[in-house]
Amino acid sequence: MKKILDPQDYKKLGDLLKQKRKQANLRQEDLADSEISVSTISNIERGLSNVKLDKIEYLCEKLSVSVEDHLNIFIQDEKAKLEDLERKLFFIETRIDTKKFEFALSDLKSLGVESNHLPKIQAKIHY
Known part of the structure; x- marks a missing residue:
């Protein structure tokens, strides 16, 4: 994920990651580790754009979410x-x-x- 996301994309991606986390019956605390904190996970899920992209990519990997695939869906929706x-x-x-x-x-x-x-x-x- 090299491009900067639009603010709406941060929100959509955050909603998607929250949905995936809940589907897996995980709490934010369950995903937090030395690479990503609970507060960063919360910021991502709320769609805040001040989160570093590498943290978003890391959370996506943990939840087995392909950002590129979902961004294409966002683009098609727009x-x-x-x-x-x-x-x-x-x-x-x-x-x-x-x-x-x-x-x-x-x-x-x-x-x-x-x-x-x-x-x-x-x-x-x-x-």
């Missing part, structure tokens, strides 16, 4: 979310093209666009 967002935005654009502005704005709001961006979007729609 790609699927992006494709879904693109499809929704295309639909919204179609609503704008057909002058259904209120529906378009409602659809945009349902996407969870940050509220500080909405005035700009509203101004363009009403233009």
Whole structure:
């Protein structure tokens, strides 16, 4: 694992490692040794990004988890979310093209666009 992970990836990987540990009926104390402490294991499972990557790799090895395989799953998940967002935005654009502005704005709001961006979007729609 040579690349730095995105903050979301740390959280997803932490959740995965916690799940694997619990499936193996292990406590954090059971995995701790001279190479990795209970607090480091806890930080990894909580998705904190200040943990050294070699510690994450070490915990993965102890739990027989392939980081690369799971990162590919994370990437595929993000790609699927992006494709879904693109499809929704295309639909919204179609609503704008057909002058259904209120529906378009409602659809945009349902996407969870940050509220500080909405005035700009509203101004363009009403233009």
